[in-house]
Amino acid sequence: MWSHADSDRWGIDEYDTSSQRLVSHHLRRQGAGLRHRAIPFRYVWPAELDLMARLAGMKLASRWADWHQQPFGHESTSHVSVWWKV
Secondary structure, three states: OEEEEOOOEEEEEEEEOOOOEEEEEEEEEEOOEEEEEEEEEEOOOHHHHHHHHHHOOEEEEEEEOOOOOOEOOOOOOOOEEEEEEO
8 A cells, every 4th residue: 555645635545466456546625525536547567568569469679667768677666668560
């Protein structure tokens, strides 16, 4: 679980690693009450994307940890991947 808060907004992310899903909850002070939004996501691992790309006739050209082209490794929490059509 991840959370963030400031004076009038709160964010809580609820992860389910077995189903690779998360729900991002956003609460915002609105008048005398709170407004709640829940946004569902499904995340994928780079290996899954590589498999889907390969099945679509594509080949991995580059992968970085971020948009600044930092090296991607086992501790990376994000990635930027580029595939080419073969």
